[in-house]
Amino acid sequence: MRTKPQPTTAIATSDSKTIRVRGHDLVEELIGQATFTEMFLLQLTGKRPTPTQVRILDAVLVTLMEHGLTPSVIATRLIYHSAPDALQAAVAAGLLGVGTTFIGTMEGCAALLEEMLAAPEGLEARARDIALRHKEAGKPVHGFGHPHHKPDDPRTPRMLAVAEGQDVPGRHIAALKMLSAQVDAVYGRHVTINATGASAALLGEIGIPQKVMRGVAVVSRSAGLVGHIYEESQQPSAAFIWETVDEAIPYRAQDAA
Amino acid sequence: MRTKPQPTTAIATSDSKTIRVRGHDLVEELIGQATFTEMFLLQLTGKRPTPTQVRILDAVLVTLMEHGLTPSVIATRLIYHSAPDALQAAVAAGLLGVGTTFIGTMEGCAALLEEMLAAPEGLEARARDIALRHKEAGKPVHGFGHPHHKPDDPRTPRMLAVAEGQDVPGRHIAALKMLSAQVDAVYGRHVTINATGASAALLGEIGIPQKVMRGVAVVSRSAGLVGHIYEESQQPSAAFIWETVDEAIPYRAQDAA
Amino acid sequence: MRTKPQPTTAIATSDSKTIRVRGHDLVEELIGQATFTEMFLLQLTGKRPTPTQVRILDAVLVTLMEHGLTPSVIATRLIYHSAPDALQAAVAAGLLGVGTTFIGTMEGCAALLEEMLAAPEGLEARARDIALRHKEAGKPVHGFGHPHHKPDDPRTPRMLAVAEGQDVPGRHIAALKMLSAQVDAVYGRHVTINATGASAALLGEIGIPQKVMRGVAVVSRSAGLVGHIYEESQQPSAAFIWETVDEAIPYRAQDAA
Amino acid sequence: MRTKPQPTTAIATSDSKTIRVRGHDLVEELIGQATFTEMFLLQLTGKRPTPTQVRILDAVLVTLMEHGLTPSVIATRLIYHSAPDALQAAVAAGLLGVGTTFIGTMEGCAALLEEMLAAPEGLEARARDIALRHKEAGKPVHGFGHPHHKPDDPRTPRMLAVAEGQDVPGRHIAALKMLSAQVDAVYGRHVTINATGASAALLGEIGIPQKVMRGVAVVSRSAGLVGHIYEESQQPSAAFIWETVDEAIPYRAQDAA
Structure with missing residues (x-):
């Protein structure tokens, strides 16, 4: 016996011939016509964005994508090295750092x-x-x-x-x-x-x-991390990072207790 | 003693006044001028993209963002319900499903x-x-x-x-x-x-x-999942999903062994 | 130029012949002698646990391992279906639900x-x-x-x-x-x-x-989730869960905006 | 209309007064009586384990828990620093490295x-x-x-x-x-x-x-990572790791393209 109220979703529906997202036909109205940023705003707000919204969201997404070898990037590179066949896991590991401390x-x-x-x-x-x-x-x-x-x-x-x-x-x-x-x-x-x-x-x-502002950073960073994964695949750094960190942090002996 | 060759990175560098990404000044050349999709291509390939590259990547990103209540979306909604203060974890949980079976x-x-x-x-x-x-x-x-x-x-x-x-x-x-x-x-x-x-x-x-093609899907889906998180925050479905699944899958008794 | 103070670690060190964990020789003193729960307490507290500590931690770990088709379990099963070659990702997805709402x-x-x-x-x-x-x-x-x-x-x-x-x-x-x-x-x-x-x-x-109390729940649940992954591999439920949820949550049309 | 066959689960069931796991009453038969390792084997195999199974699984779990500042540990420490209020995310990030390369x-x-x-x-x-x-x-x-x-x-x-x-x-x-x-x-x-x-x-x-052998490593490592998180909370290393890695990997200028 159900006790929870039945929710609905207004985001998407589909049948064999059609996919509708936020009331728009994905094939007829969006693919090839909307940019990623327009589609993200439609997905999030349920409304076709204005040019101002698009331009401002683009500015934020561009700003937050990349800032060098951050903790997220280092985590992503290490996990990619450990599980190179699961690229999504390497991205996810880095995104888990889009938390309270920085973003x-x-x-x-x-x-x-x-x-x-x-x-x-x-x-x-x-x-x-x-x-x-x-x-x-x-x-x-x-x-x-x-x-x-x-x-x-x-x-x-x-x-x-x-x-x-x-x-x-x-x-x-x-x-x-x-x-x-x-x-x-x-x-x-x-x-x-x-x-x-x-x-x-x-x-x-x-x-x-x-x-959901943090979600904007998550999306932007996901693109940044994919760039680092590709560089890592071409010029690996993870083994070097591991060795460097291991050498930089000495062991502090404690008595066996 | 280091045994691993020292890698380098060509993605980004910064000092107190400047951030350079792929050889471009982030502030002077990219923020407010590049779209997300242009920036993603620059980050990934190291080169300013052509309009054709942008248009085609946008078409792929728009196509893959959303397809209703997929396994990734369900996972994201359930994890958001369980840990609402860590939005990045809910997105990461869903992205972990961008794996071999579908994408x-x-x-x-x-x-x-x-x-x-x-x-x-x-x-x-x-x-x-x-x-x-x-x-x-x-x-x-x-x-x-x-x-x-x-x-x-x-x-x-x-x-x-x-x-x-x-x-x-x-x-x-x-x-x-x-x-x-x-x-x-x-x-x-x-x-x-x-x-x-x-x-x-x-x-x-x-x-x-x-x-890194899977990375394109990861980026697109991250935006889709943020949309579902916002809807979940406004009209929660996770408790209903939990109850529905629990009722739909019966327990099969086995003898205590 | 380093600006951060150099940390140390008291957890483990190793050379070609020896691995020491918390001051104990892993091979000579721990493998085959310590139980998992004893080792976990040694790892966490730095001290050999008392029998009382072990018995009580075992009671908590046993209690929290399993409670049926919870949100974490459902997420793990869905992600395992989507990425069956990355078992660690399926466990991680479920563990991300060990958050503020329940645990x-x-x-x-x-x-x-x-x-x-x-x-x-x-x-x-x-x-x-x-x-x-x-x-x-x-x-x-x-x-x-x-x-x-x-x-x-x-x-x-x-x-x-x-x-x-x-x-x-x-x-x-x-x-x-x-x-x-x-x-x-x-x-x-x-x-x-x-x-x-x-x-x-x-x-x-x-x-x-x-x-770090939440960490105890994370460890216990990781074992529970591995059990669900094995059952999922033998009797798949993810496609059924997907279909069930998709049918149970109707689409609410909105006007195209 | 359902098209997928209905699965069942043999792992657990509960009502207001009772929780049964693998045919055993959790409260009457398991809490305070089973160790973690016994419970994990019961959860995974559906059968009460023999002492031999327990002793051997303990040996494997003890062996794999800890090996110093590995890539998984470094990822976990960095993510904990970035999102200290979501301990489960830090563990998950490290577990994502229990992949093909090592384990x-x-x-x-x-x-x-x-x-x-x-x-x-x-x-x-x-x-x-x-x-x-x-x-x-x-x-x-x-x-x-x-x-x-x-x-x-x-x-x-x-x-x-x-x-x-x-x-x-x-x-x-x-x-x-x-x-x-x-x-x-x-x-x-x-x-x-x-x-x-x-x-x-x-x-x-x-x-x-x-x-599911990888799952045994995941469980063992989850305990190891919780130990590192506690040490990180007492003596932070993440900012030092970040700075060390950033300094050790130089930027390789490329012409703006």
Whole structure:
């Protein structure tokens, strides 16, 4: 006896001759006509995207795809070496690193922007309050600061410029800039808006729900990781990485207990 | 003491002010200028893609993104329900299903096309030989046949038409069509070229190495799965799926041994 | 130039003739002498376990291994069907479901027990406070309640009896029982301690850190999932599951937008 | 309309008061009475194991759990650093490396042993044939050779001694020894049986199906990885690994294309 309510799906249906995705005929309307980014937005939002949405999502996807030999990339290369016949597993291993430490700050920043936009006292007062409470707690503000890109993350102004060249409401970008001003004032020094902070604002402008923003990073990174797998297949690094790490981390003897 | 040769990477490098990907300045040349699909091709091949490459890769990425409640989608929805704070894990779980049973046939078909294109006796003779040896072994020819899309997979002619409208060498498509003709002749009935067969030919035309073709499907499916995660977050199905499966598969008592 | 402090590892080292794990010679002292559970405790804690630790960890590992066609099991069976040559991927897909919704409550309950044990006002007052604040917030108390095992989870008394038959300090068990009494009093009805609640207390008694308790469930479930993979290989269910789910969840048309 | 035959499961069933696993009452017969290894064998084979099966499986599980900073361990530590709130994802990432390159040789060796045991011409002739065909193909014989443990893998004689001290049929062990003799003769030098070769023979002796042998390694490694996660949580290495790898692998400039 079923006790759970029956769900439905609005994403896709098919029969022998037709596949419909989000109300569109895949063959007649989408293949050869939509780009990947348009199709991703249709899949996610259920609506044909505007050119502005496409351009902004492309900017975010391009920004997040690649940043060298990151933890995700190293994991992917090692797992590909261990299981070369299951490429999907190597990609999955790397994607499991798209977690709270790095990319999750995008969602954290988006939550702060939403909090500011809903605050009855206005952007400035709430931004100051956010900066103060993070400083007091000794916690970094999500979307701000970068270990290498100092004093400024070079991606951020370019990302914001892309959005500002488009027809967007601008509320999330305005909130991010206000938060940046208050962070600098409260901390008494300039702290860069980083690429995840800019991504949070851009994705907010085009209506990507905060709860699946991490999914945008997952998609972008999956493409980046496939590129690393191909390079790994042509010029293997995994055995070298293994040896290098093993030598770099010494064994600390403990008494047998 | 290092024993492994030192590898290098040609993908990316960065300093505090600059990020270079495949020889291009990410900020100055790519963000806001390249689409996701262009960036993916640059990341994978190391070269700026041609419009033809972009258009064909988009067609493949759009085709493979979504096909309803597949095993990958079901796995993703169940894992999202079990670990909603780790969206990347739900995507990874579904991507682990981009394996040999379904998508892997793309690589198998690509290998047959490569075999034909390298055969000294020519396409037709080798295609006939391939069809015969599969029939004798009782094995399906990779890239042919579909359980639901009969007699023809509707995606295939559209995908081929997209490629034929572009400036491509056409060798892989010609090989696929020849193989199709010989499969029909040898089996004595029409067997559709399916979407993975068409994908193999299209990706071959634009120079995607056979060994990472599965990666194209992984990227496309990652976007599809993010769409399902968002729908799952709005209208949960996982508890219903669990209950439905549990009721549909009865327990078969065995004696305690 | 290295900026990060160099870590060390105390887990293992080896040369051509010897492998040492936690200070013990793997060949001379462990293989053929230690059980899996003893080795797991040595690996995790760095110390040879007591018989009490082994017996209690065995009880938890046995309890959590199997509970029928759970979301994790369904995901594993579907992924095994999609990628049968990568068994590790099918196990990994299922393990990704050992997340916050079900198993994570073990850690949540352990945190409550630690809070009680550290409370200056004593167990009873803090237990009452915990029960009250959960009731007011309308949130379930981690480690309490079960959708099917009502009014009582049959595993719990047995697990507690195993621990009480051993030489353990008993502080975590006492805390759990006090919390149970206060939950019943505050909610005005009996709410069962479930198996994750009992696991939290038992693992606390033997010194397993709260932060890796989920790892115990991961290990136990990995064995359970391997059993399901073998049954799936002998009597496939994945195609049936796919069809069943696809039929049970109808498509909800939306207008093309 | 269902088209797939309805499967059943013989693993578990439950109602509000009872959970049965493989025909046994979990609470009355297993918790507090079975060890993890006994429960794993029951789960996998459907039968209560003999003491010999338990002792041999324990020897294999203990052998494979830990071997220092392997690719799986490095992947797990990096992913744990990136997503510390999803411990299961870190374990899964490492387990994805239990693939064909290292552990998969266990299954390959088991297949060779099965081939020998089924050969009408007898063990010796088939072993010689196997060694010859691998030598001619320039391929290593699965289960033989080790990059570090030369001339002999120290685990192997100990593992075989454990099995020989038990009441086992001895057919798989005899086959492995015969294969070893022929490998040495054909290659003209001593090649060690490694731990995966010994594991293949031991698991064959106790009736573990070749097709799920990799699952034994997955279970064993999952415990090893949890130990590394705990050490990582106490003494982080991931940022150091990242920096070390990034510095050790130089960027190779390519012209922008």
